[in-house]
Each structure stands twice: as structure tokens, then as C-alpha cells.
Amino acid sequence: MKAMFEYIGIDKTESIKVRHIVQKNIDIPWHFHPEYEIVVILRGAGNVFIGDGMDRYEAGDTLLIGSNVPHVFIDDSHNKEKVDENGIEVVVVQFRSAFFSGFSDLKEFYNVSSLLNKMQCGVKIAGKVENAIATKFCVLAQLSGLKRITEFLHILDLIGSYKNLHLINPIAAASILPNMRSHRILKVIQFMNNNYHHDLKLAQLARLANMETTSFSRYFKHHTRKTFTGYLNELRLSYACKLLIEGSLSVTEICYETGYNSISHFNRQFKRVYNLTPKAYRARFYTQH
Known part of the structure; x- marks a missing residue:
């Protein structure tokens, strides 16, 4: 819409x-x-x-x-x-x-x-x-x-x-928060924003930042206040919300479009964060519009 x-x-x-x-x-x-x-x-x-x-x-x-x-x-x-x-x-x-x-x-x-x-x-x-x-x-x-x-x-x-x-x-926050102005963390966040639909791994991002995996994990949490897994999941779900609002793709298509490889896992993660299933989220948005 x-x-x-x-x-x-x-x-x-x-x-x-x-x-x-x-x-x-x-x-x-x-x-x-x-x-x-x-x-x-x-x-x-x-x-x-x-x-x-x-x-x-x-x-x-x-x-x-x-x-x-x-x-x-x-x-x-x-x-x-x-x-x-x-x-x-x-x-x-x-x-x-x-x-x-x-x-x-x-x-x-x-x-x-x-x-x-x-x-x-x-x-x-x-x-x-x-x-x-x-x-x-x-x-x-x-x-x-x-x-x-x-x-x-x-x-x-x-x-x-x-x-x-x-x-x-959270997507807009990536380049705005003061503690995320470091070139290294912005490079990582930008990569995640562009590739969230792929199977991203912590070690892969650590290499991008030229850091050891354990050190990068601490570094990432310090700058984003979230774990790598938590941030990636939030990023994917935020994009899923955008696609649900736009209304052109089915819930199953959105699941795979945002990097999830299981519709049941996608539904569980979505409901855990928004207390609604993706289908109910879309329905609530369109109830009055």
C-alpha cells in the first residue's frame, strides 16, 4: 500500500x-x-x-x-x-x-x-x-x-x-545511533541490510570486519546492543512487516524472501516478537484501510 x-x-x-x-x-x-x-x-x-x-x-x-x-x-x-x-x-x-x-x-x-x-x-x-x-x-x-x-x-x-x-x-536505526558511526560496524550493518535474505553466519561477518569470531561477537553486541542472531532476526522480521504491508506476496513467499527456510519457524519467530502471526499482522493492518 x-x-x-x-x-x-x-x-x-x-x-x-x-x-x-x-x-x-x-x-x-x-x-x-x-x-x-x-x-x-x-x-x-x-x-x-x-x-x-x-x-x-x-x-x-x-x-x-x-x-x-x-x-x-x-x-x-x-x-x-x-x-x-x-x-x-x-x-x-x-x-x-x-x-x-x-x-x-x-x-x-x-x-x-x-x-x-x-x-x-x-x-x-x-x-x-x-x-x-x-x-x-x-x-x-x-x-x-x-x-x-x-x-x-x-x-x-x-x-x-x-x-x-x-x-x-531497527533498519533505519543502523546509520543513526551514535555508537554505530564506526566505519567497521556500518560496513557490517550495510552488508546485513543487503544480504539478510541469505544464510548469514557470524564467522562470515567476522571476516568482513577482519576480526576473530569471538571478538567480533562482543564487538557487535557492544555497538548494536543486540546479539548477531537477535539483530539478524529483527532485521528479517522488519523487512517481513514491510512486505506484509505492501501486500503483493503471500506469507509463504515472504518467509523465503526474508531468509527463513521454514514457514513454521518464520511463524514462531514472528509471533514471538509481534504477538501475532504474519497473517494476523497483515489482517490487522488492513482492517481499517
Whole structure:
């Protein structure tokens, strides 16, 4: 399915657009826009698709989405067991990259610039900080003028300082994370991105990095925060999600296209990560679109 362009319509006299939305469900299709977007979930739950990644969201979560990154929120309104009769309630903040023009290279804006880069992967704020951040955005919706701008910058700086932000799209993350800027690790990641559908082995990647297998295994985990097997599996499943959304291949074809040699193994791995079978994942995406 091709993502639709959405015109946001931020007034030229505005720096950011903040909306407090209460409605029965989320009915915006798979879309993209040049503005950055932050969505605070106050009520409701469902699945969010950002680029090639997918994650679950619920009340208290905050999702951050980069410029021109296709995305869609599919709430649980179609699921009678999970639906909230009160509908959904969100705070949506949207802003242009031009808002930071002339500031992004300043040392004082390091946290904000780093966060904007990570937003291209899709960011989910979870854990102990999620409710505190959600509360701050709710307060932001009540402010205006210079107070709104200064509070907004403070929130972005605060989020940018967090060390363990959850990135939803692992493929986009490969060239963005600060600890993956080493030429050697980027060479390995690029090779994996181009050859994930082949039978890749740890020793093969170690040779590519000109390292011993044991040393490379530690090196890879240090830079990606994942084991080689875990990262490869996540990479394959992320591409599988993309193919499922595009809808042109069968589940069996996608299984082999993404490097799995057993449909049962593919189904188990997919369900372990997404808590859905590939068939159910595709059906959920198309339920409202």
C-alpha cells in the first residue's frame, strides 16, 4: 500500500501546532508528511506502524515520528475485547524542521538534534518516564506564546537526554545511533541490510570486519546492543512487516524472501516478537484501510 501525503497546514506565523483530540477512533490512513510529529496517548490502545517497524501503544505512551516517515495508528476499536467505550484521547504536536534552522549545530542543542535523528526511526517512550513526559505535553497544550515554545524546547531536550529510548524501526536505526558511526560496524550493518535474505553466519561477518569470531561477537553486541542472531532476526522480521504491508506476496513467499527456510519457524519467530502471526499482522493492518 502506497503511503498518502498529508497536508498538515501549520500557519506560517506558528512554530508548532498542538492539538488535544478526543474522538471515537483513529481513522487516518497510512500516510506521511514533512513535519515531525509527537503523539501522546492519553486514552486508547492499539498498534502503530512506523516505517518498517511496528509496536504496541497504550495510555501513557508517547510516540515520536520523523519527517516524511510513513506511519499509521490502528486502534483497538475493531476488537470488542479490547475496545475502550470512551474512544481515544491524544495530544498531537507537529513542527517543521525549519523551526531549528540555525540552532541544530550548536552544542546547547545536542540533545535535541540527536532526538530529531532518532525520530526518523520512530521512538517510543516507555518505562518510568512515560507518564511524566505525557503530563508535560498535556501542560504544553494549555500554553501559548513564548511559554509554549520554551516549554517545548525543554521537553525535547529532556527526552533527548534519555539513554534508553526505544527505536521502533531497527533498519533505519543502523546509520543513526551514535555508537554505530564506526566505519567497521556500518560496513557490517550495510552488508546485513543487503544480504539478510541469505544464510548469514557470524564467522562470515567476522571476516568482513577482519576480526576473530569471538571478538567480533562482543564487538557487535557492544555497538548494536543486540546479539548477531537477535539483530539478524529483527532485521528479517522488519523487512517481513514491510512486505506484509505492501501486500503483493503471500506469507509463504515472504518467509523465503526474508531468509527463513521454514514457514513454521518464520511463524514462531514472528509471533514471538509481534504477538501475532504474519497473517494476523497483515489482517490487522488492513482492517481499517
